[in-house]
Each structure stands twice: as C-alpha cells, then as structure tokens.
Amino acid sequence: MSSVRVRFAPSPTGFFHIGSARTALFNWLYARHTGGKFILRIEDTDKERNSEAYLKVILDSLRWLGMDWDEGPDIGGNYGPYFQSQRTELYKAKLQELIQLGKAYEKDGAWWLRLEGKRSTVFDDHLKKEIEKVDAAPMVLDDLVRGRVERAEDRDFVLFRSNGEPVFHFVNVVDDIEMKITHVIRGEDHLSNTSKHLEIFKAFGVKPPEYAHIPLILKTDGPGKMSKRDRGALIEEYQNKNYLPSAVRNYLCLLGWTPADGKEILPIDEIIKQFELKAIHQSNARFDEKKMSHINAQTLRALPASEFVAIAKPILQHAQVLNDNVSDARLAEVLSIIQEKVNSLEHLPEFVGFFFNNDFKKDEAAFANLTKKGGEPTARVREILVHLQSIEWNVAAIEAAFNAAGTEHNRKPTDFFAPVRFAVSGQGGGAHLIGVLHALGRDLTLARLQSFIA
RNA sequence: GCCCCCUUCGUCUAGCCCGGUCAGGACACCUCGUUUUCACUGAGGUAACUGGGGUUCGAAUCCCCAAGGGGGCGCCA
Numbered sequence: 001m002s003s004v005r006v007r008f009a010p011s012p013t014g015f016f017h018i019g020s021a022r023t024a025l026f027n028w029l030y031a032r033h034t035g036g037k038f039i040l041r042i043e044d045t046d047k048e049r050n051s052e053a054y055l056k057v058i059l060d061s062l063r064w065l066g067m068d069w070d071e072g073p074d075i076g077g078n079y080g081p082y083f084q085s086q087r088t089e090l091y092k093a094k095l096q097e098l099i100q101l102g103k104a105y106e107k108d109g110a111w112w113l114r115l116e117g118k119r120s121t122v123f124d125d126h127l128k129k130e131i132e133k134v135d136a137a138p139m140v141l142d143d144l145v146r147g148r149v150e151r152a153e154d155r156d157f158v159l160f161r162s163n164g165e166p167v168f169h170f171v172n173v174v175d176d177i178e179m180k181i182t183h184v185i186r187g188e189d190h191l192s193n194t195s196k197h198l199e200i201f202k203a204f205g206v207k208p209p210e211y212a213h214i215p216l217i218l219k220t221d222g223p224g225k226m227s228k229r230d231r232g233a234l235i236e237e238y239q240n241k242n243y244l245p246s247a248v249r250n251y252l253c254l255l256g257w258t259p260a261d262g263k264e265i266l267p268i269d270e271i272i273k274q275f276e277l278k279a280i281h282q283s284n285a286r287f288d289e290k291k292m293s294h295i296n297a298q299t300l301r302a303l304p305a306s307e308f309v310a311i312a313k314p315i316l317q318h319a320q321v322l323n324d325n326v327s328d329a330r331l332a333e334v335l336s337i338i339q340e341k342v343n344s345l346e347h348l349p350e351f352v353g354f355f356f357n358n359d360f361k362k363d364e365a366a367f368a369n370l371t372k373k374g375g376e377p378t379a380r381v382r383e384i385l386v387h388l389q390s391i392e393w394n395v396a397a398i399e400a401a402f403n404a405a406g407t408e409h410n411r412k413p414t415d416f417f418a419p420v421r422f423a424v425s426g427q428g429g430g431a432h433l434i435g436v437l438h439a440l441g442r443d444l445t446l447a448r449l450q451s452f453i454a
Numbered sequence: 455g456c457c458c459c460c461u462u463c464g465u466c467u468a469g470c471c472c473g474g475u476c477a478g479g480a481c482a483c484c485u486c487g488u489u490u491u492c493a494c495u496g497a498g499g500u501a502a503c504u505g506g507g508g509u510u511c512g513a514a515u516c517c518c519c520a521a522g523g524g525g526g527c528g529c530c531a
Contacts, residue, residue, distance in 0.1 A: 009531095011530095011531055013531095043531065045531080108529080109529085110529050111529095112529095124455085124456085124527090125455040125456075126455060126456070126527060127527085127528090143459095146458095146459065146460090149458070149459075150458090151457070151458055152457085154456085154457085154527090157528090157529095158528080158529050159529095160529085161529040162529060163529075165529085167528090167529070167530080167531090168530070168531045169531095172531090187525090188458095188459065188460090188524080188525065188526095189524090189525055189526070190525090190526090191458060191459060191525070191526075192457070192458050192459085192525065192526035192527070193526070193527095194458095195457095195458090213459085215459090215460080215524090216524070216525075218523090218524075220465085223523085223524090224524080224525095225524075225525080254466070254467090254480095255466080258466090258467060258468075262467095262468075262478095262479065262480090264466090264467095264479090264480060264481095265480095281460095281467085282459075282460060282461095283459090283460045283461065283523095283524090284459095284460070284523080284524055284525090285465090285466065285467090286465060286466075287465095288465055288466065288481070288482085290465085290481060290482060291465075291466065291480080291481045291482085292481095293481095294480085294481060294482090295481090297493075301494080338493095340494055340495090341492080341493060341494045341495095342493070342494090343493035343494090344493075347493080351493075366491090369491055370491085372491080375491090399489075402489075403489085406489095412489080413489055413490095414489050414490050414491095415490090416490090417489075417490035417491090417492095418490055418491055418492090420490090421490070421492090427492095427493095428490090428491070428492070429490080429491085429492035429493060429494095430490090430492070430493080431492090431494080432489090432490085432492090432494085433489090433490060433492095434489080
C-alpha cells in the first residue's frame with residue numbers, strides 16, 4: 001500500500017479544458033501507478049462562477065475519460081469537506097496560527113505574509129507604483145520534472161483579502177497540508193507561484209510535498225497556450241463528435257509523456273504500468289487534432305466487433321437511421337463489414353445509413369468524380385446490371401458478375417466499381433464493394449441500380 | 455521592465471544523464487501497389503539537431519553567451 005496522495009483541484013467554470021483534463025489524468029495515472037489515492041477537491045471560492053451544473057460538467061468529463069477518485073465532493077473521505085467554499089473556518093483558523101507566529105500582518109484591511117529579509121522601497125515598472133521590496137532568500141525547489149529551480153519572492157503577498165476571503169495561494173497550501181498531499185502535479189504555469197507556496201509552507205513550519213510541473217499544451221498554430229476558445233480545447237467537443245474516450249485519453253497521455261516501449265497506442269492498464277513522473281517532458285507540446293483523430297481511428301478499428309456494435313448502435317439510433325425493422329443481427333452484419341474501414345464515429349450515420357434507408361444522401365463531389373476523365377457511369381451501371389440480375393446472391397457470384405461484365409465490354413472489372421458504389425450508397429468510398437452489395441441484398445442493389453439509370 | 459522554464463523533421467517525439475548512430479519512430483504530406491477514383495491496407499520518399507563560442511582526436515549529447523518560444527509578476531484561480 002502506497003502512501004502517495006495526489007489531488008486534482010479544478011475550479012467549476014462550466015467548461016472542462018483539455019489542459020485541465022491532462023493534469024487530472026497525470027495525477028490519476030500517478031495515483032494508480034503507485035497504488036496511492038487520487039483526490040478531487042473543488043476550488044469554488046469564487047462564488048460568482050460557482051454552480052451545481054458547473055460541477056457536474058467536471059465530474060461527468062472525468063468519468064467520461066475513465067477516471068475515478070478515492071476522495072471527493074460526491075463520495076466524501078476522511079479529509080473533507082472537499083469544497084473549498086465549505087472550509088472557510090479552517091482557513092481562518094490557519095490564518096490565526098500565522099498571526100500568532102508573527103508571520104502574518106494586517107494592512108489595508110487584508111492579511112499579508114511577512115517575508116524575511118531587508119526591506120526597501122522602490123518603484124515597480126510593472127505595477128507602476130512604489131512598493132516595498134524584500135530581499136528574501138531564494139526558495140529552492142527540487143522539481144521531479146525540471147530539477148532544481150531557485151526563485152525568490154521579492155515582496156509580501158496577500159493571504160486573506162480585505163473582504164474576508166482567503167486567496168488561492170493560501171487555501172491551496174492549507175488544503176495540501178490538511179489533506180496530506182504528498183505530490184503536487186500541476187501545469188508549468190504554476191512554477192513561478194511555487195516560491196509563494198514554499199514560503200507559506202515555511203511559515204507553517206511544514207515540509208512541502210514533492211512537485212512535478214508538467215509542460216503546457218500550446219495552440220495548434222499561433223502563439224500561446226490552448227485557451228477555451230480554441231478549436232479542440234474543450235472535452236465536450238470530443239463527446240459531441242463521438243470520439244472514443246479511451247482514444248482521447250490515450251492522446252492526452254502522449255502530450256507531455258512518452259511510453260518507454262515507444263508504442264503510442266496502448267491500453268490504459270499498460271499506460272498505468274509504464275507511467276513515471278521522471279519521464280514527463282520538460283518542453284511544451286502543440287495540440288494536433290489530426291494525430292488524435294488517427295489514434296481514435298486506430299482504436300476504433302481495433303475494437304472487438306461486439307463492442308463496436310454496442311457503441312455504434314445508440315449513435316445510429318440518435319441519428320434516426322435505424323428503424324424498428326433492423327434487428328441486432330442485421331446491424332452487427334452491416335457494422336462488421338465497415339468497421340475495418342471506419343475512421344470516426346462522427347459521420348457514422350451518413351457512412352452506413354444507406355444500408356437501412358433508401359433516401360440516403362448523395363455526395364456531390366463523388367458524383368462529379370464519376371464523369372471526370374470521360375467516365376460514363378450510366379453506361380457502366382447498365383452493363384453490370386445485366387450480369388447481376390440473375391445470379392445467386394453470394395460474394396463469389398457477385399465478383400464473377402463483375403469479371404464477366406469486364407470481359408464482355410473489354411474493361412477492368414473495377415471500372416464498374418465507382419459507378420455502382422455511388423448508385424447504391426451515394427458515396428465515393430467505403431467498405432469493399434462486393435461485401436457491401438452482398439450485405440445490401442439483391443433487391444435493394446438491383447432497385448438502386450435501376451433507379452440510377454432511369 | 456523583472457523573474458522562472460524550455461529549444462531535434464511542418465507537428466508529437468527517441469537519442470542527451472554515461473560524447474563516436476547513415477540522428478530512429480509516429481502524425482501530416484508526396485509517390486507507387488492492392489479487384490474501387492477508397493474514411494482500409496502495404497512499400498518507398500521529402501523533411502530536423504536555433505545560432506555563436508568554447509572543452510575534446512571527436513559534440514545533438516558537456517560548459518558559456520545570444521536569439522527564439524512559453525509562463526509568471528493581482529486583495530484571479
């Protein structure tokens with residue numbers, strides 16, 4: 001049994017950012033890798049933006065990505081409450097402690113941490129005003145990812161605002177102490193804040209936890225880190241596009257960490273087994289939706305057929321392409337021939353809808369391709385139709401019909417493929433045509449070819 | 455302005471700690487193949503050590519500087 005205790009401490013804002021998801025994931029992976037505890041703590045001190053619906057977004061997203069927690073707002077635990085808004089008395093008591101120790105003082109109605117060092121008054125270019133600087137000793141951080149980092153705070157900072165509410169730095173450290181957090185795994189944007197946190201630990205006389213500052217996720221193009229407004233930045237986008245949560249999670253793992261064995265696509269228990277903080281990268285990574293899409297596609301095709309059906313069925317039902325006549329067996333049959341070709345679930349309804357409905361969409365670009373370079377789709381369909389009309393409806397016979405048509409008209413059998421595919425599906429691509437025709441059945445195939453040339 | 459972190463193909467990266475590799479892989483892209491003008495698949499290809507100084511017989515690898523990128527500097531979190 002490991003003594004590792006890590007936490008993810010999101011602020012409920014109504015959205016779940018991909019960067020937050022990755023931070024949560026790394027904490028979760030570390031807890032699961034070490035056999036420690038993963039704790040969820042809600043930083044809802046900002047009453048303006050707090051609501052239950054917002055909390056639900058976070059919990060649902062974490063669950064969707066397959067993460068679970070050992071202590072948290074919904075399940076409790078020995079170190080609760082897990083909402084910061086319910087820990088006000090604790091923060092006040094801890095402030096009193098610092099006041100007693102002479103480490104905090106009041107000024108302008110707020111409570112400040114007193115740094116140790118020589119003081120002088122200087123004009124600050126950034127704040128555009130006179131401030132009191134303190135020549136404090138640098139705080140030394142032995143970061144698990146970055147190594148030794150030294151940084152000195154140069155002025156006192158606020159612990160409690162004049163309105164009586166504690167600030168982030170204070171509650172964050174107090175909670176980490178009280179919840180016995182052993183490892184803080186967070187974004188590099190907090191690296192500069194760490195000296196403040198270490199000062200607070202020092203003021204309390206408490207040994208700080210280990211820190212691991214992980215690289216940030218940058219915009220695909222353009223400057224800066226991913227922000228909520230960037231395409232692909234919110235987890236809900238992937239839920240809406242029917243991405244496989246395991247694929248999203250897999251990709252997120254690759255942003256800032258590389259599996260030791262070099263394999264990029266791997267099951268979560270394998271990732272848990274291999275995950276090490278020392279292997280986390282030091283440099284930021286640019287988000288690449290194409291790569292995530294690729295991982296999603298690979299994962300999708302590798303799914304056991306029954307699982308693929310289970311995932312696809314509700315999506316097709318929701319898109320209303322399945323009517324009551326479609327049996328589970330029939331659905332499984334159709335899905336089995338397209339799974340090896342499928343790229344995403346986002347457009348699955350259009351991809352397989354023609355099997356179940358006669359009013360399928362027709363891809364205009366695909367149709368345009370048929371007549372390019374002197375193509376005569378109507379003639380080809382007319383020619384192949386003759387050979388398909390009276391055959392036994394099995395794969396071998398259908399294939400033989402294409403060969404016969406090719407021989408008769410001195411063409412490659414494949415010359416008939418694209419026109420036939422478009423006639424029966426309205427698409428330019430898809431699963432292997434012979435299999436499609438076989439699954440579609442004789443009646444529908446012939447009827448659609450007839451109507452194409454009519 | 456001050457402080458901190460980072461720097462290998464277009465992108466994600468391996469290699470760096472313990473100097474000697476044709477600097478490897480993946481995505482994307484290009485070419486060719488496959489009974490589809492393919493949301494499958496196979497083969498091949500283009501493409502990188504930010505720059506400058508050291509140290510060394512030898513540097514992507516060690517040291518310094520510069521440049522570039524990122525982050526922070528609130529009574530936000």
